[in-house]
Amino acid sequence: MERPNYTQDYDKVLRSLYRAIIFLSSFAVVLALGLIYYGLMGNPFAPKQSPPVVDTQQKQPVSRSAAAADERIEDGIHLATGLRVADGFEVVRANCTGCHSGKLIAQNRATRDGWQEMIRWMQRTQGLWELGGNEDTILNYLAANYAPQEIGRRASLDVEAIEWYILEE
Ligand code: HEC
Structure with a gap:
């Protein structure tokens, strides 16, 4: 072997x-x-995605992107912003709808002073810019269209205006 x-x-x-x-x-x-x-x-192998759309118009004092948005108006309300179309509307829209919806404004009621207070608060704490000559226009618009006596949201209690009644003993 x-x-x-x-x-x-x-x-x-x-x-x-x-x-x-x-x-x-x-x-x-x-x-x-x-x-x-x-x-x-x-x-x-991931499904193709379009890149996220960046809204470069946000937070800018003058919003031109609105041109492409819904411009319909119903019952005097501009649908896209929720704001009433009246004198000063465009100025308010340009200055006040960049950070939050106009609906936040439309939900509120205040006197001219009250509105000015809110604007000052936003300027102090939220980065709202100086409104310059537009402030008057804006305050006029707000005071006229979103005043406390309007129906929708109850105005703050005015003690003088309450008709007090005496409880029977
Ligand atoms: C730079 C950003 C900015 C701009 C511009 C701006 N706001 Fe505001 N605003 C804010 C922030 C932030 C809040 C708080 C939002 C929240 O509570 O969700 C606010 C809140 C509000 C509120 C609600 C206040 C409350 O007590 O609930 C109103 C009304 C308002 N803003 C009105 C306006 C008006 C009128 C203008 C235009 C003059 C304006 N805002 C412009 C930032 C801004």
């Missing part, structure tokens, strides 16, 4: 081991390339 040639066998084993290592490392290379692609380009 032939004696086993251990050197040859050893060579064979070594060669198949190399083959296995090369075979496996080709997977590793493909995987690594995939990860690099993923890292650089993002998930290629």
Whole structure:
């Protein structure tokens, strides 16, 4: 019987081991390339999304984006802003609807002084800009259209105006 040639066998084993290592490392290379692609380009299998729309018009004193918005007016109310269309409307719209909806304004009732207080508060704490010559126009508009006596929201209690009655004993 032939004696086993251990050197040859050893060579064979070594060669198949190399083959296995090369075979496996080709997977590793493909995987690594995939990860690099993923890292650089993002998930290629993700559904295509349009980039988020950035509203660059926000917080700007004069809003021109409104031109593209809904301009319908119903019962004197400008639908997009919720504000009543009256003298000064455009000035109010330009200065007062950048940070919050006009509906927040329409929900409120105040005297001219009260409105001025709110404006001062926003100027002190919320970054509202100086309104300059527009302040008068804005206050006139607010005082005329969102005055306390209007129905909608109850005015603050006016003690003088309450008709007190005496409880019977
Ligand atoms: C720079 C940003 C900014 C602008 C411009 C701005 N406001 Fe405001 N306003 C705010 C913030 C912030 C609040 C608080 C919002 C909240 O409470 O959700 C607020 C709140 C209000 C409120 C609610 C107050 C309350 O007591 O609930 C009214 C009314 C109002 N603003 C009216 C106006 C008017 C009128 C103008 C235009 C002269 C205006 N805002 C412009 C930032 C702004």
